[in-house]
Amino acid sequence: MNNNIEQSSFKDGDITILAIESSCDDTSASICIGGVIKSNIIAGQKVHAKYGGVVPELASRAHIQNIIPTVHEALEKASTSLHDLTAIAFTQAPGLIGSLLVGVQFAKSTALALNKPLIAVHHMQAHVLANLIDIDNRPSFPFLCLTVSGGHTQIVIARSPLELEVLGETIDDAAGEAFDKCAKLLGLPYPGGPLVDKYAKEGNPLAFKFAEPQMPDLQFSFSGLKTSVLYFLQKQDTGFIENNLPDLCASIQHTIINILLKKLNKAVLHTGIKQVCIAGGVSANSGLRTGLQEMGKKYGWKTFIPAFQYCTDNAAMIAITAHYKYLAGQFAGLQASPSARAEW
Numbered sequence: 001m002n003n004n005i006e007q008s009s010f011k012d013g014d015i016t017i018l019a020i021e022s023s024c025d026d027t028s029a030s031i032c033i034g035g036v037i038k039s040n041i042i043a044g045q046k047v048h049a050k051y052g053g054v055v056p057e058l059a060s061r062a063h064i065q066n067i068i069p070t071v072h073e074a075l076e077k078a079s080t081s082l083h084d085l086t087a088i089a090f091t092q093a094p095g096l097i098g099s100l101l102v103g104v105q106f107a108k109s110t111a112l113a114l115n116k117p118l119i120a121v122h123h124m125q126a127h128v129l130a131n132l133i134d135i136d137n138r139p140s141f142p143f144l145c146l147t148v149s150g151g152h153t154q155i156v157i158a159r160s161p162l163e164l165e166v167l168g169e170t171i172d173d174a175a176g177e178a179f180d181k182c183a184k185l186l187g188l189p190y191p192g193g194p195l196v197d198k199y200a201k202e203g204n205p206l207a208f209k210f211a212e213p214q215m216p217d218l219q220f221s222f223s224g225l226k227t228s229v230l231y232f233l234q235k236q237d238t239g240f241i242e243n244n245l246p247d248l249c250a251s252i253q254h255t256i257i258n259i260l261l262k263k264l265n266k267a268v269l270h271t272g273i274k275q276v277c278i279a280g281g282v283s284a285n286s287g288l289r290t291g292l293q294e295m296g297k298k299y300g301w302k303t304f305i306p307a308f309q310y311c312t313d314n315a316a317m318i319a320i321t322a323h324y325k326y327l328a329g330q331f332a333g334l335q336a337s338p339s340a341r342a343e344w
């Protein structure tokens with residue numbers, strides 16, 4: 001495979017990347033040309049809803065079914081073909097190993113067949129760089145990013161596209177997990193985060209008070225919140241949840257957002273950096289989006305939030321990250337393998 005690509009023969013505008021994302025339960029393919037996203041196709045998997053969470057074996061099978069039509073659609077929407085590609089990128093880690101394997105094998109076989117270079121991308125780095133997709137409204141470096149997803153909660157400093165450092169993270173559950181677990185206690189189906197967001201819009205965020213953990217530095221903890229919601233609900237009469245769903249959702253959401261934004265403020269004070277982004281599935285939450293903008297106004301931050309389709313898992317964020325890795329000459333070999341957990 002042509003990994004020692006002659007970069008001098010390419011202009012930035014020619015770099016055409018096909019990116020694949022398959023780390024969890026969304027199969028996604030994207031085409032990025034010269035650092036501009038031309039398509040971002042996402043095939044979700046409804047099969048998990050009745051199990052109350054992602055079933056890894058079912059996710060891998062659905063990825064196998066979805067990957068070829070998803071890639072075709074991405075190529076078609078971008079009016080390009082496999083032969084126009086300069087490189088093929090894939091999510092290497094972290095994620096469900098069986099899900100990652102489908103994307104990695106697809107990318108490797110396509111790269112081998114077309115004799116194109118491969119680029120391996122870290123999913124969490126890609127969530128942060130989703131903030132670089134909007135070419136008209138990007139943060140400048142260095143910036144801070146609160147990355148909140150189903151598996152991670154991190155405050156990251158980005159000194160350049162490829163120089164990221166985690167300043168603090170959760171010691172137990174992630175913010176998305178807290179949303180989903182609390183939603184489950186309220187009898188809502190998986191993934192509960194978007195439903196909590198929906199019901200919260202009609203509720204009073206101060207109706208019920210749940211304890212916020214006191215964590216040192218920039219660390220987070222969310223497992224206590226789930227327990228405190230559980231104990232609170234156990235003390236109530238039958239019918240309480242049904243009669244108070246919007247207030248319960250609004251109060252839980254308010255507590256999670258408060259925990260997140262207080263730490264983000266601490267990170268700004270600690271680093272002096274006022275370019276502040278959010279990323280990851282939970283950054284689709286309307287309360288968090290508004291909360292960040294309000295903090296920005298209050299403290300003079302310049303805030304950035306990816307468009308909705310680039311918050312939850314998507315291949316466009318893999319493609320934009322791969323674009324920068326391509327420029328830096330960071331290629332992977334055919335021996336590249338996925339990893340469920342990954343250090344930065």
Ligand code: KG4
Pocket residue numbers: 024148149150151152175176177179180191192193194197280281282283284285286311312313
């Ligand atoms: O980034 P993502 O799509 O996948 C991971 O990498 O984990 O994040 C998924 C998480 C789930 O926990 C989901 O409930 C949460 O993001 N989420 C939301 C919203 N949309 C997605 N949480 C709260 N409000 C939302 N609107």
Ligand code: ZN
Pocket residue numbers: 123127149150280281312313
């Ligand atoms: Zn994700």
